[in-house]
Amino acid sequence: MSMKTTKYKLSDMAKDLKVTNNDLIECLGKLGGEPKKTQSVLTPEEISYVLEYYTQNNQVDSFDAFYANNVKPVKEEKKADKKPVKAEKKEKKVEKKPEPKPTPKAEAKPEPKPAPKAEAKPEPKAEPKVEKKPEVKAETKQPAPEQKKKQPAPQKPAKKKEHGVRQQLGGFSDKKETSGGYTISEDNDSFGTQRTIDTRGSYIELDKYNEKYDNLANSKQNKSKDNFTKKQKLTQKSQQRKKQQFSHKKETESEKLRRLELERARKQQLKVMIPDEIVVSELASRLKVTATEVIKKLMGLGVMASINEVVDFDTAALVAEELGAKVEKEVHVTIEERLIETDEDPEESLQERCPVVVVMGHVDHGKTSILDRIRNAHVTDTEAGGITQHIGAYQVEYEGKKITFLDTPGHEAFTAMRARGANVTDIAILVVAADDGIMPQTIESINHAKAAGVSIIVAINKMDKEGADPDRVKQQLTEQSLVVEEWGGDVIAVPVSAKTGMGIDELLENILLVAEVKELKANPDRLARGTVVEARLDKGKGPVATLLVQNGTLKSGDVIIAGTSVGRIRTMTNDKGRSIKEAGPSTPVEITGLGEVPSAGDVFNAVADEKLARELVEQRKHEAKEELFQQHQKVTLDNLFSQIAEGEMKELPIIVKADVQGSVEAVKQSLEKLSNDEVRVKVIHGGVGAVSESDVMLANASNAIIVGFNVRPDPVAKQNAEQSGVDIRLYRIIYDAIEEITDAMKGMLAPKYREVETARIEVRQVYKISNVGTVAGSYVLDGKVGRNNEIRVVRDGIVIAEDKMSSLKRFKDDAKEVAAGFECGITLEKFTDIKEGDIFEAFYMEEYRD
Numbered sequence: 033m034s035m036k037t038t039k040y041k042l043s044d045m046a047k048d049l050k051v052t053n054n055d056l057i058e059c060l061g062k063l064g065g066e067p068k069k070t071q072s073v074l075t076p077e078e079i080s081y082v083l084e085y086y087t088q089n090n091q092v093d094s095f096d097a098f099y100a101n102n103v104k105p106v107k108e109e110k111k112a113d114k115k116p117v118k119a120e121k122k123e124k125k126v127e128k129k130p131e132p133k134p135t136p137k138a139e140a141k142p143e144p145k146p147a148p149k150a151e152a153k154p155e156p157k158a159e160p161k162v163e164k165k166p167e168v169k170a171e172t173k174q175p176a177p178e179q180k181k182k183q184p185a186p187q188k189p190a191k192k193k194e195h196g197v198r199q200q201l202g203g204f205s206d207k208k209e210t211s212g213g214y215t216i217s218e219d220n221d222s223f224g225t226q227r228t229i230d231t232r233g234s235y236i237e238l239d240k241y242n243e244k245y246d247n248l249a250n251s252k253q254n255k256s257k258d259n260f261t262k263k264q265k266l267t268q269k270s271q272q273r274k275k276q277q278f279s280h281k282k283e284t285e286s287e288k289l290r291r292l293e294l295e296r297a298r299k300q301q302l303k304v305m306i307p308d309e310i311v312v313s314e315l316a317s318r319l320k321v322t323a324t325e326v327i328k329k330l331m332g333l334g335v336m337a338s339i340n341e342v343v344d345f346d347t348a349a350l351v352a353e354e355l356g357a358k359v360e361k362e363v364h365v366t367i368e369e370r371l372i373e374t375d376e377d378p379e380e381s382l383q384e385r386c387p388v389v390v391v392m393g394h395v396d397h398g399k400t401s402i403l404d405r406i407r408n409a410h411v412t413d414t415e416a417g418g419i420t421q422h423i424g425a426y427q428v429e430y431e432g433k434k435i436t437f438l439d440t441p442g443h444e445a446f447t448a449m450r451a452r453g454a455n456v457t458d459i460a461i462l463v464v465a466a467d468d469g470i471m472p473q474t475i476e477s478i479n480h481a482k483a484a485g486v487s488i489i490v491a492i493n494k495m496d497k498e499g500a501d502p503d504r505v506k507q508q509l510t511e512q513s514l515v516v517e518e519w520g521g522d523v524i525a526v527p528v529s530a531k532t533g534m535g536i537d538e539l540l541e542n543i544l545l546v547a548e549v550k551e552l553k554a555n556p557d558r559l560a561r562g563t564v565v566e567a568r569l570d571k572g573k574g575p576v577a578t579l580l581v582q583n584g585t586l587k588s589g590d591v592i593i594a595g596t597s598v599g600r601i602r603t604m605t606n607d608k609g610r611s612i613k614e615a616g617p618s619t620p621v622e623i624t625g626l627g628e629v630p631s632a633g634d635v636f637n638a639v640a641d642e643k644l645a646r647e648l649v650e651q652r653k654h655e656a657k658e659e660l661f662q663q664h665q666k667v668t669l670d671n672l673f674s675q676i677a678e679g680e681m682k683e684l685p686i687i688v689k690a691d692v693q694g695s696v697e698a699v700k701q702s703l704e705k706l707s708n709d710e711v712r713v714k715v716i717h718g719g720v721g722a723v724s725e726s727d728v729m730l731a732n733a734s735n736a737i738i739v740g741f742n743v744r745p746d747p748v749a750k751q752n753a754e755q756s757g758v759d760i761r762l763y764r765i766i767y768d769a770i771e772e773i774t775d776a777m778k779g780m781l782a783p784k785y786r787e788v789e790t791a792r793i794e795v796r797q798v799y800k801i802s803n804v805g806t807v808a809g810s811y812v813l814d815g816k817v818g819r820n821n822e823i824r825v826v827r828d829g830i831v832i833a834e835d836k837m838s839s840l841k842r843f844k845d846d847a848k849e850v851a852a853g854f855e856c857g858i859t860l861e862k863f864t865d866i867k868e869g870d871i872f873e874a875f876y877m878e879e880y881r882d
């Protein structure tokens with residue numbers, strides 16, 4: 033929204049008007065004042081005057097005749113002119129337009145324009161308007177009477193009424209004006225063309241001015257009641273011409289009036305709508321002020337924002353209020369809000385649903401074994417032909433009730449999903465091997481489960497083993513604030529053995545018990561909503577996704593939107609591989625029909641409007657792209673270095689490659705969590721498969737390290753990595769990765785400094801020596817002061833200054849250090865107001881690490 037005010041010189045105007053400089057100087061001479069020169073910059077008033085002058089001297093005698101004979105030619109001419117005119121704008125060559133652009137200034141501030149506008153009104157337009165733009169016509173008529181009475185001057189208001197910023201000169205049918213920050217491309221109504229005004233470069237709002245002109249006209253001309261016909265206008269015009277000599281004076285008066293009116297209107301409180309976030313330029317535009325003004329106000333509030341930066345509602349509202357505007361909050365209804373119902377389910381619509389359970393715990397404590405044991409013991413037997421499908425989740429039935437298990441053991445996947453906003457699970461089974469006890473990942477699992485607010489049931493596994501010591505496990509659990517029931521707490525701990533099957537039924541019983549207490553409910557009678565548990569691309573079927581319905585009922589044929597993928601469900605199968613038509617809450621299903629492979633953890637919604645859903649997906653993709661772009665901007669070597677140079681937060685970019693998507697997400701989450709105040713761990717790329725050449729290239733460009741999980745680099749990648757010095761770290765256990773990265777981060781941490789005091793010195797005498805400055809004759813009370821020490825001047829217990837030493841002397845010789853009990857002379861670099869009795873604390877800064 034930059035508003036440039038271009039100076040409009042006399043020579044430019046002469047060129048535009050196609051008259052000689054001298055003609056123009058002469059014309060302006062009539063206005064009085066100092067004689068003008070070719071390079072003189074014209075004021076808006078002068079421009080107005082010249083415009084008026086030439087307008088009136090170039091009028092077409094009969095517009096009717098002219099119009100009748102020339103409609104077509106004029107149109108063509110106009111069209112033909114249009115482009116050239118644009119092109120010429122910059123060069124300030126105007127072929128036909130006598131009506132000089134009222135200069136940037138003139139436009140930026142409405143006042144100057146009135147004059148040109150006033151002229152614009154020529155009668156010829158009246159007819160076309162009547163036909164094409166009735167409302168314009170109506171407006172036009174009012175001013176006309178005034179024109180008649182007041183003659184020369186009145187034309188202006190009348191014209192303004194019509195278009196606000198129109199200028200028209202008799203005899204010139206087509207014009208374009210350029211001015212400072214914006215362009216007015218204007219066509220004459222009378223020739224059936226339209227006028228468009230591009231106000232991007234200025235703060236002018238045409239309606240506002242039109243309104244003002246209307247008001248002005250009304251106030252001045254409320255005596256006039258009738259509409260005037262074309263002929264009347266023509267009469268008027270001829271009268272105008274006769275009275276031309278008086279026009280200038282009257283115009284000035286009317287201009288004044290207009291100005292007053294404008295000023296009054298401007299002072300009226302402006303109402304602005306401000307959204308949650310607004311770009312400074314947009315805010316300025318809405319406030320009808322320049323961006324500079326807004327920026328200044330922002331600075332006043334301590335907010336340094338450039339024209340393209342975004343400020344929040346509160347800040348914007350403050351600025352707006354300071355600028356005298358009345359603020360209203362702009363509420364946007366997003367496509368998402370329109371498309372996806374988020375209404376609460378009424379109590380009566382809720383029905384019981386089965387619990388969704390996840391299994392967590394330390395490596396090798398038996399998570400998979402327990403899941404397998406449960407599945408094998410309780411799935412499928414009853415369902416003919418049921419073949420267990422590994423779709424990422426499955427349901428078992430125990431004592432007539434269903435339980436849904438997520439088949440992705442480990443807290444990483446669970447947390448990755450949660451991080452995407454999917455609170456999928458109700459109950460976490462914490463598996464602890466009875467012989468091993470609580471291990472680091474057990475603790476992490478506990479914390480993850482707690483953070484997610486899910487209920488924990490402890491399965492003390494491997495009870496069949498000899499070294500099994502469930503009491504020790506219970507004891508260790510207590511240390512993690514999990515007190516088992518038999519010890520007075522509320523945590524259920526079930527001793528089990530995945531190997532023998534011992535305690536598995538009891539575990540299931542307890543799951544149902546906890547679920548009952550939790551009163552898990554959902555509304556099956558609405559469009560489904562849930563989470564993508566797993567997704568993959570199948571060669572034959574296309575994108576295949578396992579969805580867990582969390583609310584509502586998913587139906588075959590439903591249109592669903594999941595992250596940035598959308599589609600209509602083509603096939604839907606349950607965890608036993610059977611085709612089903614409907615899936616209610618807590619049911620895992622595998623579906624096909626999506627256009628793209630969604631990500632695990634994406635929330636999905638069944639929606640009613642497919643078109644809108646596709647629109648939403650486009651929008652999400654766009655947002656994702658922008659995010660990605662910003663990410664890439666952050667990880668270029670250039671800005672990484674500049675960040676470090678500026679002492680800003682350092683980044684440790686990492687590329688994660690893993691065998692399955694779930695692990696990528698899990699590793700990503702775990703690593704990014706390692707970020708602290710000084711070093712930010714940022715996974716700039718994650719993907720499934722071997723570490724490839726392109727991964728190494730990206731790492732090389734971004735100064736990133738590559739973390740591989742259960743994958744190997746391909747030979748080319750390995751070779752390239754060696755050549756370019758890219759670090760590839762391969763792990764089999766997340767825990768190891770975290771440990772190593774943590775170490776790496778320690779190496780990156782910015783050094784910390786602390787002060788080490790070396791001596792206390794008393795100032796006993798102060799000498800002022802020319803060319804040397806103020807010398808403190810001192811005595812070292814304790815410690816040892818070194819030449820490179822810094823000095824803190826303390827007077828009566830108050831720190832007066834901190835400064836560097838410029839000299840340390842023993843008698844007349846420079847000293848490296850002076851020990852306690854000795855006298856010395858000290859001068860400081862800047863601080864000279866030393867007084868007897870001051871205490872100098874000598875110290876130096878030491879770098880250290882935690």
Ligand SMILES: Nc1nc2c(ncn2[C@@H]2O[C@H](COP(=O)(O)OP(=O)(O)OP(=O)(O)O)[C@@H](O)[C@H]2O)c(=O)[nH]1
Binds near residue numbers: 397398402497528529
């Ligand atoms: N004796 C005994 N061994 C068990 C029991 N449960 C699991 N195991 C063994 O423990 C080892 C690890 O079991 P998994 O089920 O793979 O453990 P996990 O927690 O899923 O391991 P990760 O997937 O690597 O995290 C396997 O060799 C199992 O046979 C049990 O109840 N008793």
